[in-house]
Each structure stands twice: as C-alpha cells, then as structure tokens.
Amino acid sequence: MRRRALLAVAAASTTVPLAGCPTFPWGEVPETVDGAEVTVRREHTGEFDPGEPAYRDAAVLLRALDADPPRLTVRGQLLDGARECYRIDLVGADLTRSRLLIRLTTEDDLDWEGDACPDVGETHPYEVAVAFREAPVPDRVEVRHGDETVLEEAVETG
Numbered sequence: 001m002r003r004r005a006l007l008a009v010a011a012a013s014t015t016v017p018l019a020g021c022p023t024f025p026w027g028e029v030p031e032t033v034d035g036a037e038v039t040v041r042r043e044h045t046g047e048f049d050p051g052e053p054a055y056r057d058a059a060v061l062l063r064a065l066d067a068d069p070p071r072l073t074v075r076g077q078l079l080d081g082a083r084e085c086y087r088i089d090l091v092g093a094d095l096t097r098s099r100l101l102i103r104l105t106t107e108d109d110l111d112w113e114g115d116a117c118p119d120v121g122e123t124h125p126y127e128v129a130v131a132f133r134e135a136p137v138p139d140r141v142e143v144r145h146g147d148e149t150v151l152e153e154a155v156e157t158g
Contacts, residue, residue, distance in 0.1 A: 035134025036130050042126055043125055048125065057150055058150055059143045059145075074143055074151065076143065082119075082122055090104055099142060101142045140155055
C-alpha cells in the first residue's frame with residue numbers, strides 16, 4: 001500500500017496528520033476536510049517564480065479571495081533526493097482563523113520500480129490548492145519544508 005499524507009485541516013490549533021491510499025495521479029482528487037477543499041499536486045499547474053533564482057527551497061502564495069469559493073494556492077519547490085525515487089508528501093496542516101500551516105516533506109517513493117536512484121539533490125515541484133467552502137479564510141499562511149519555514153505571508157495584501 002502506498003502511503004501518502006493528506007492535508008488535515010482542523011478547527012482547533014492542533015496539527016492532525018492523516019494517511020490514505022490515493023489513486024493515480026497523486027492528489028488530483030480533491031479532499032474536503034472541515035469545510036476546506038484541498039488538492040495536492042506534485043507538479044505546478046502554472047508559473048512558479050520564487051523571486052531568487054538561486055534559492056532552491058521556496059514557495060509562493062497565490063490569492064483568489066474574490067473567487068467563489070475563496071481560494072489560496074501555494075506553489076513551491078523542495079530540494080531533496082532524486083526526482084525518480086522521491087516524492088512530495090503533505091505531512092499535515094493546521095487551520096485556525098489566524099493561520100493556515102502547511103507542512104511538506106519528501107519521502108522515498110515505495111512504488112518506484114526503476115534502477116537505483118542517483119545520490120543527488122533535485123527540486124521537487126508541488127502545488128497545494130485550498131478552497132474555503134465553509135471554513136473562514138485565515139489571516140496568514142505559513143509553509144514549512146521539514147522544519148524550515150520557507151513562506152510566512154499575510155493573506156490580505158491591502
């Protein structure tokens with residue numbers, strides 16, 4: 001069984017990881033948790049510009065607050081093991097009125113059937129889209145790659 005962590009959005013201030021068995025392509029089927037619809041992709045559906053070309057571990061926040069329902073999208077890249085043998089996993093999340101915390105990591109892809117992986121770091125692109133159907137939009141978003149905070153930004157820009 002392939003393990004993938006799904007985004008657990010909790011109304012309380014605790015971090016709640018979930019595990020599941022997704023169908024291919026990974027994370028393309030939205031999950032609805034506590035009023036927020038979450039879609040995790042291991043690629044980007046649009047442009048990604050981290051601001052600093054040399055910075056390999058990065059994320060950007062895209063806002064669609066006037067959409068119906070309001071949406072936030074985090075696009076990023078995480079520098080870690082070989083692309084062929086590793087994959088992005090959503091470790092968990094925490095949603096309160098003041099903050100949406102998204103924690104990501106890379107893990108060995110247990111379904112990899114190719115040759116041995118090269119021992120080289122590669123960037124792993126990802127996208128996490130959150131539609132707030134019933135849950136309120138938080139005041140800020142924080143994204144962590146492992147223990148490192150790569151994005152901490154206010155949702156409202158004006």
